[in-house]
Structures are given as C-alpha cells and as structure tokens.
Amino acid sequence: MNNNLIITIGRECGSGGRQIGQKLAERLGIKCYDKELLSMAAKESGLAEELFKTHDEKPTNSFLYSLVMDTYSMGGYSASAYMDMPLNHKIFLAQFDSIKKLADRESCVIVGRCADYALADYPNVVSVFIRGDDSDKIRHLAAKHNISENSAKDIMIKTDKRRSSYYNYYSNKRWGSSKSYDLCLNSSVVGYDGAVNIIEEFAKQKQAYIKHMQEKYNSEKR
Template sequence: MSKTNTIITIGREFGSGGHEIGERLSEKLEIPFYDKEMLDRASKDSGIAEELLKAHDEKPTSSFLYSLVMDTYSLGYKSGSYSDMPINHKIFLAQFDAIKKLAEEGPCILIGRCADYALEDYRNVLSVFIHADTVKRAKRISRMYDMTEAKAKEMIIKTDKKRGSYYNYYTNKKWSAVQSYDVCLDSGKLGIDGCVDAIIEIVKIKEATKKAVL
C-alpha cells in the first residue's frame, strides 16, 4: 500500500535533477513513477508509434497548431478520438489522455509534459517545479554527459527553451513562473535529498489539511 494518496507532478529546468527527485519520491512513497514511460502508455493507448512520440516529446509546435488544439477543446474533444488531426496535435492529445488515465489508476509521480495542466481539476494533485542556478546545472550536466560546462550550458538553454515553449503553447500558464505551480524548489540550494524530503513533508501537510477541512 502506498504512503500517500497524492499525485505529484514535477516540472523541471534541464539539469535541476527533477527526474532523480521523482525517482526517489517514488521509492519513498511507494507509488509509480512516469517520465519517458508516459510515452509508452500513450503509444499503447493511441496506436501512435512510440518513435513519433519520442521525436516530438516536449518540443514546441507552431501557433497554428496551438490554435487547433484550443479549437478541439472548445468543440468538445472526446478522449481517444484522434482522426483527421496534424501529427503534433495527435501526439499532444495522446499524452494528455495517458496522463489522465495514469492519474485515475492512483497516486503516482508524473514528470513534465504539462501533467499539472492536464490534472488541474484533480483535488489530490501537488504540482512542483524544480529549478537551480545555471552554473550548478551546467556542472551536473557536464558530469552526466561527459561534456564541457560551456557545451552543457548551451544544452541547458536549448532544452529549457523547448520545454518552456511547449508548456506555454499548450497551457494557460507560463512555464517556470511561480504562479503556475503549488511549490517551487531550488535543488541547487536544497540538494536532491532536500527537495525529496521537502516534497514529502508538503504532501503530509496537504493531506492533513484536506482531512481537517472534511
């Protein structure tokens, strides 16, 4: 039995350790962890090849395609109905559906991919954003990928720009803005374990507050 009833979504700057934080939370709270695994689920449920999902993963699309997505929402999009749509549109909605299905299966950790937006109507969700100083992130990435810190910084800038553009197109919020999330944590100052411990404590407070209200 898991140690929480809360679904935790984690947005993250590249190199801030969001993936590792999610994995450790999963172990401590004994709930499933989904990062790239979301693509596998979306592929199985939608029939879209996983290679296509990976190729478009958290990458920005055009404003024209964004308008099509918003039109689909306003016209009453039905889950799993992807016919006659551009591929970027299909991929976003397939991931959107997969996130909702995973959430309906129970508490879990969901990394990126606008999961906080997909689940914004769920009461048992805690949305977290992990960030850190660029210098610290560059050191981390250079170690992980065996590259110079200068190259790591370039990679950070490009990846953050893609993630931000993707999030900003598909949600009504702004990526990395404090107003877009329940909690924002600096992994450069708190460390990976510090962020994990902080999130666990916040989950306990959230669940205790909910019980008190009820």
C-alpha cells in the same frame, strides 16, 4: 474523482528534477513516470512510439491549436476533427489522455509533459517546479554526459527553451513561474534529498488541508 496522490514535477535542465522525482517515488512506495509515458501513450493511442520520442516536449505553431483544444475542452472531438489535427496535436492529446488514465488508476510521480495542466481538476495533485543555480546545473550536465562545461551550458539553454515553449504553448500558464505551481524549489540550496523531504511534507500538508476543508464543507451543509 479518487484519492490517489499525484505529484507532478516540472524542472530546469540539470536541476535534478528527474532524480528527485525518482527518489520521491521510492520514498512514497509509488512509481515515477517520465519517458515511460511515451510508451504508455503510444500503446493506448495506437500511434508509433517513435513519433512520441520525436515530438517529445516540443511545441508547434499550427493555427489549428486553438480549435483543437477548444474542441477537447468541450468534451471530446469528432473523428473528422481528429483526422484533421496536426500530428503533434494528436501526440499531445494522446499523452494528455494517458496522464489522466494514470492518475485515475494509481498514485504516482509524473515528470514533465504538462502533467500539472492535464490534471488541473484533480484535487490531490501536488505540482512542483525544480530549478537550480546555473553553475550547479552545468557541472551536473557536464559530468553526466562527459562533456565540456561550454557544451553542457548549450544543452541546458536549448533544453530549457524547448521545455518552456512547449509548456507555455500547450497550457494556460507560464513555465517556471511561481504562479503556475504549488511549490517551487531550488535544488542548489536544499539538495536532492532535501527537496524530497520538503515535497513529501508539503504533500502531506496539502492532503490534510483538503481533508479538513471537505469535512468543514460537509458539516456546514448539514
């Protein structure tokens, strides 16, 4: 385990989570990974990148899921078990592995894709969820895609439903629940820059507290 700082960001559609992640990464002098993870996982796994784009943050209903994840949690999977996996499980595990390798390699911001779940055992991870008021999210999406507010609302609802289903399916937590993250923020209340400031300060406080507790533990062992 290393001391790399990893900030994971879950987000509601239209809340500005990706923009906040990019601003935060720029502030901290590190990289922000979003769809870049798809290319990375494709390269490292040997699977076609187009497959990752097709299955990106989309759930499945395969009965093999429990067996797959139980096998993975026990320290790996056999070649035969891997070959029997549904394609979307292979893609999920490829991203899972790439996220871990990335966290081992460098400090960074990771947007979406159950990164907080993949890195649950990493002490220097700050998990954040960004939400927003529906009216603000709809206006943001309408302006971004040059569409009507009704169309923007439809995109928002469908995207959040897909992200929620994916997160709830592949993790042992609930998407958007305060219990699932270190920090939950409403970008409609604090703005994008305000969210960046809060996350940066929260990360500093968490790192300081972890260091303090480690020093306290070490002194008690002596």
